[in-house]
Amino acid sequence: MTRNLLGFVALGTLITGCSGSPESTDSHSSALAPGETASEEANPNRNVYFGDLHIHTRNSFDAYIFNVRTTPDDAYRFGMGESVKHPAGYDIKLEGPPLDFMAVTDHAAYLGHLPEMDTEGTELSKLDVAKDMFSTDQDKILAAFQMIGGAIRNGNKLKGIFDPKITAGVWSDTVAAADKYNTPGKFTTFAAYEYTAVRVTRGESGGFAGGNLHRNVVFRDSAPKMPFSTLDSTNPEDLWTWMDEQREAGNESLAMPHNSNVSDGEMFKMETYDGAPLTKEYAEKRIRNEPIVEMTQVKGTSETHPSLSPNDEWADFGIYDKLLSSAVVSKTESGDYVRQALANGLKLMEEIGANPFHFGLIGSSDTHVVGGSFDEKNFWSKVGILDSTPEQRGSIPPGGAKSWDGVKLDPNADLWFSRWGASGYAAVWAEENTRESLFDAMRRKETYATTGTRMKVRFFGGFGFSEDMLDDPEMVSKAYAGGVPMGGDLIGDGKAPGFIVWAMRDAMSAPLQRVQVVKVWMDGGQSKEKVFDVACSDGGTVDPATNRCPDNGAKVDLTDCSISQDKGAPELKTFWTDPEFKKTQRASYYVRALENPVCRWSTWDALRAKVPPNPTLQKTIQERAWSSPIWYVPTAT
DSSP, rough: OOOOOOOOOGGGGGGOOOOOOOOOOOOOOOOOOOOOOOSSSSTTTTTTEEEOOOBBTSHHHHTTTTTOOOOHHHHHHHHTTTEEETTSSEEESSSSSSSEEEEEOOSTTTTTTHHHHTTTTTTGGGSSSHHHHHHHHOOHHHHHHHHHHHHHHTTOOTTTTTHHHHHHHHHHHHHHHEEEHOTTTTBBEOEEEEEEEEEEESSTTTSSSSOOOOOEEEEOOOOOOOOOOTTTTHHHHHHHHHHHHHTHHHOOOEEBOOOGGGTTTTTTSSSOOTSSOOHHHHHHHHHHHHHHHEEEEEEOOOOOOOTTTTTTTTTTOOOBBBBBBBSSSSOOOOOOOOHHHHHHHHHHHHSSSTTTTOOOOOOOOOBBBSSOOOOOSOOOHHHHHGSHHHHTSSSOOGGGSSTTTTTOHHHHHIIIIGOOOOOOOOOOOESSSSSSHHHHHHTTOOOESSSSSSOEEEEESSSSSSSSGGGGGTHHHHHHHHEEETTTTTESSSSEEEEEEEOOTTTTTTOOEEEEEEEEEETTTEEEEEEEEEEESTTTBTTTTBOOOOOOOEETHHHTTTSSSSSSSEEEEEEOOOOTTOSSEEEEEEEEEEEEOOOOOEEEEEEESSSSOOTTTTTTEEOOOEEEEEEEOOOOO
């Protein structure tokens, strides 16, 4: 039998990473996008599928310690639309329809070891560290938990504690659960895990602050008997070597970096893990194993930062920049953000002949309670019993207070929980909902990220495209035949490419406000970027002097979180050419689609508690989606 762990809020200082039952609403729209089909037969024009590839269960050390007792089976039941129990005791359930695909990604290092410690009669339960971990003495719990967490970060196999048989057994069960719930054509599940590397770079008050280098590793079909973890090596380059070896043995996989926003400049740095110059071999090895990046999740969004993109009015979305287990701010000037990495990849392509940052984009949740919290009005955060109520999250004043006057928040709420977001989804354009089709789509980067909305986004580029294609019922098939979708390369032919940009709203979320194209390029060795509004709602037109749509006037009523019903668009579709195109200049282009503003989750919490919103937090947000880039590649002259 297992012993339940009491909730100790002090443990929040070590994490790696609502009162009552949350509400439910109507399901998402099932409207088909151009080129999609409701048929179960493979669609050559591809359908969009929404999923979550970052989910933790009781088998992760930093979930079990916070009272998470749910299993991979529970996670898949949640994804299929069933309700499951939150560690705080209430039911959690998807707001809309079931997910199309999922992967449970528990930490491979010390996989399943805490449940084993907490099971009477096992060898691990007899250890002093197990007795401390599940005692009622907070100091002992903290020390024991820090021992395991430190071993994971440092790659130490603690003698007498680490047991590879436990890892192998729990991993086998994880793979079996994925196989059990995999239903081709309806609900796809992948065997997967998290590789939890951290670069311990800077101290803080005698402790340590870690630069995040985590990856989720997803297998196409068959999986090895043991996962490769930080206990094998803390160097991600060794993970890629192992993945190459597994690929030759028939176990195809890909790895997805996440939370580069808190990597302290490490995730996309311009040198190897050991500080050597990047080479063509390095770049090819990296992109072979890491073709997509998780850009948004509960612990922030990694698109860009206001200090890197001062001319982008929407660059301040989802900013969370505290290093793991720390109040230290991550280095934002290099290596942390996707947009900057895209520019550096173009530079490296010119310098070494390969681009290690030629990646596509997805989102996921990083939930540690087996169910992702995607919706602003129905938010339960991520860390079990530590952030399960609005008071713990810092969205309402503590102690039943009705105002924020003189309020001093708990550091956990102030520094971390209140800054997190209800995000996000992985969206994949594939011929059918199967492991093979979805994985191959991720491999070719025909993917996009959303913040929790199920907005549909398509993006094509080609040299023979024209505006009249927008009204052609065969638009999608012609776009595939004559160009490339998101994730593709356009090889220059001497003229400017044309782009088809299309977005359809999620009926459960707000209408669309605008659609943009973000251009990234290199000019004289310097990275450049520019945001172009390309489609406006409510009859607006883009001002060529500013490249911006007019404000459509959409508002949020903070007294009840209602939104403007007469503003915004259900669909935005346009043909766009780059007015500053240069045929000799490498560039990448990606779409960012923005909805009208809605209440942030913290404002919803305050509204239900009948208190003012936390004045230090944004009251509203704009949900959004980001496509994978299309790269323009000039021909050699």
